[in-house]
Amino acid sequence: MARASSPQNIERVVTEAQDRFIAVWGKMGGAWGISRTMAEVHALLMITAEPLCTDDVMDRLQISRGNASMSLRALLDWGIVYRAHKRGDRKEYFEAERDVWTMFTTIARERKKREIEPVVASLYEIRDMTGRTIDASGADAAAKAKLEHHNERLDTLLRFIHAVEKMAEALTAIESAEVTSTIDTLSAGHKD
Amino acid sequence: MARASSPQNIERVVTEAQDRFIAVWGKMGGAWGISRTMAEVHALLMITAEPLCTDDVMDRLQISRGNASMSLRALLDWGIVYRAHKRGDRKEYFEAERDVWTMFTTIARERKKREIEPVVASLYEIRDMTGRTIDASGADAAAKAKLEHHNERLDTLLRFIHAVEKMAEALTAIESAEVTSTIDTLSAGHKD
DNA sequence: GGGCATTTTCAGAACTTCCTGAAATATTTG
DNA sequence: CAAATATTTCAGGAAGTTCTGAAAATGCCC
Numbered sequence: 283m284a285r286a287s288s289p290q291n292i293e294r295v296v297t298e299a300q301d302r303f304i305a306v307w308g309k310m311g312g313a314w315g316i317s318r319t320m321a322e323v324h325a326l327l328m329i330t331a332e333p334l335c336t337d338d339v340m341d342r343l344q345i346s347r348g349n350a351s352m353s354l355r356a357l358l359d360w361g362i363v364y365r366a367h368k369r370g371d372r373k374e375y376f377e378a379e380r381d382v383w384t385m386f387t388t389i390a391r392e393r394k395k396r397e398i399e400p401v402v403a404s405l406y407e408i409r410d411m412t413g414r415t416i417d418a419s420g421a422d423a424a425a426k427a428k429l430e431h432h433n434e435r436l437d438t439l440l441r442f443i444h445a446v447e448k449m450a451e452a453l454t455a456i457e458s459a460e461v462t463s464t465i466d467t468l469s470a471g472h473k474d
Numbered sequence: 475m476a477r478a479s480s481p482q483n484i485e486r487v488v489t490e491a492q493d494r495f496i497a498v499w500g501k502m503g504g505a506w507g508i509s510r511t512m513a514e515v516h517a518l519l520m521i522t523a524e525p526l527c528t529d530d531v532m533d534r535l536q537i538s539r540g541n542a543s544m545s546l547r548a549l550l551d552w553g554i555v556y557r558a559h560k561r562g563d564r565k566e567y568f569e570a571e572r573d574v575w576t577m578f579t580t581i582a583r584e585r586k587k588r589e590i591e592p593v594v595a596s597l598y599e600i601r602d603m604t605g606r607t608i609d610a611s612g613a614d615a616a617a618k619a620k621l622e623h624h625n626e627r628l629d630t631l632l633r634f635i636h637a638v639e640k641m642a643e644a645l646t647a648i649e650s651a652e653v654t655s656t657i658d659t660l661s662a663g664h665k666d
Numbered sequence: 667g668g669g670c671a672t673t674t675t676c677a678g679a680a681c682t683t684c685c686t687g688a689a690a691t692a693t694t695t696g
Numbered sequence: 697c698a699a700a701t702a703t704t705t706c707a708g709g710a711a712g713t714t715c716t717g718a719a720a721a722t723g724c725c726c
Contacts, residue, residue, distance in 0.1 A: 292617040292618070292620070292621055293617055293620070295603060295604060296604060296617075296620050296621055296624050298603065299600050299603045299604050299624060300624065302596070302599075302600050302603070303597070303600050303628070306593055306596045306597065306600065309593075310589065310593050313507050313589050314506075314507065314589075315505050315506065315507075317683080317684065317685095318684090319684080319685080328627065328631075329624065329627055329628075331619070331620060331623040335702095336702080336703075345685075345686090346685060346686045346687065347686085347687075347688095347703085347704095348685070348686060348687070348688090348704080348705075348706085349684080349685055349686070351703060351704060351705085352684095352685090352704085352705090355703095355704085372693080372694060372695090372701065372702070373701090373702070373703095374702080374703080382630060382631055382634040383634065386634070386638070397502065397505050397506075401498055401501075401502050404494070404498045405495070405498065407494075408491050408494045408495050408498065411487060411490065411491040411494070412487060412488060412491050425484040425485050425488075426484070427523070428484070428485070428488050428523060429484055429488055431523040432488050432491060432492065432521065435520065435521055436495070436521075438574055439520075439574055442574040442575065442578070445653050445654065445657060446578070448657050448661070449645075449653075449656070449657050449660060452657065452660035452661045453641075453660065461637050461641075462637065464641070464660075465637060465640045465641050465644065467659065467660075468641060468644035468645065468656075468659075468660075469640070469643075469644045509713080509714065509715095510714085511714075511715080527672095528672080528673075537715075537716085538715060538716045538717065539673085539674090539716085539717075539718095540674080540675075540676085540715070540716060540717070540718090541714080541715055541716070543673060543674060543675085544674085544675090544714095544715090547673095547674085564671065564672070564723090564724070564725095565671085565672070565673095566672080566673080
């Protein structure tokens with residue numbers, strides 16, 4: 283690796299690699315529900331050794347103060363970025379969660395709470411609209427069949443969601459150190 | 475459940491429940507990367523007993539022909555909606571995948587292919603920018619530390635992603651009927 | 667191959683989301 | 697508590713996405 287031999291060159295290459303990492307992570311965040319910039323800020327904090335302050339983030343990503351402030355706040359809300367402080371410095375600094383598995387399970391739990399749970403609640407409500415037990419005595423056969431099909435569909439879906447929730451619970455309960463052995467268990471449990 | 479006793483009433487309630495289901499599913503699709511309408515079309519096909527044609531979808535969801543066509547095509551691409559035909563009818567009809575677990579694993583595999591794999595490829599490229607082995611002999615300590623930190627971070631992330639990929643592989647290999655027993659295995663394997 | 671039914675495409679309109687920058691608010695320090 | 701510094705908020709504008717509707721393309725039947 284002669285390429286990275288002079289100090290300036292190393293700095294340059296690392297910075298370039300960081301920039302590309304930030305771009306890739308940002309694009310991915312966009313594909314998921316997170317805004318591109320928020321994901322970029324997260325990437326920057328992940329890849330940087332030192333905690334950064336708002337101005338560092340603004341300068342490095344070329345974004346406005348408002349945007350930086352909002353994005354950092356949102357990341358704090360998600361629980362994957364922490365506040366940090368430097369002695370004799372009044373500014374707030376920020377650093378990303380260092381353990382990748384913890385980061386992952388935190389995001390998963392947060393998304394479940396924000397996106398899955400309200401949907402499941404609505405689905406139960408919708409299921410209740412058409413009754414737990416069917417009294418369609420006066421109805422014609424076509425209407426009855428429709429009703430039964432509808433309920434069967436929703437029940438299947440709800441059973442499935444319930445199963446996936448239990449699966450997700452079991453998975454996110456795993457500790458960072460146990461990940462590898464769990465994969466072995468899973469793969470072994472399914473030898474076709 | 476006296477509410478649902480006359481034929482007209484049953485039809486009305488089922489239709490209303492369908493509408494609410496479509497709305498909920500559509501909103502959820504929006505929160506994930508899928509467009510709201512595409513998710514609504516999917517919901518409609520899931521909840522309806524009969525296969526539907528483009529005009530049925532347009533009428534029921536009040537969307538344009540173009541939109542309906544695009545959404546149906548995209549759902550076919552994703553592999554969670556199939557073409558169907560009716561004898562003596564030239565129109566194309568569409569129906570959703572009936573097994574929920576199959577639908578789920580199909581979506582998971584598709585997202586992996588479209589969104590995860592390109593990201594992973596980029597990450598490997600980025601990792602290669604800063605070398606497999608470090609030759610920073612001429613560099614000062616600070617630059618060296620930065621480089622090492624950067625590489626360590628990327629390596630950790632890549633190892634993690636690799637682990638999750640294996641996990642996802644093992645999970646999506648499970649057949650519909652085996653889901654329940656897998657959950658038991660997972661939960662049992664983790665009694666704190 | 668002409669006529670008819672159906673599907674696809676796509677330019678621009680409508681809508682949504684995101685970002686900026688400056689003003690308002692909060693916090694620390696002398 | 698006033699000045700200095702740091703942070704948050706938000707109206708308006710920029711950027712991005714989704715949808716429409718009509719025109720083009722495709723496929724089918726006699």
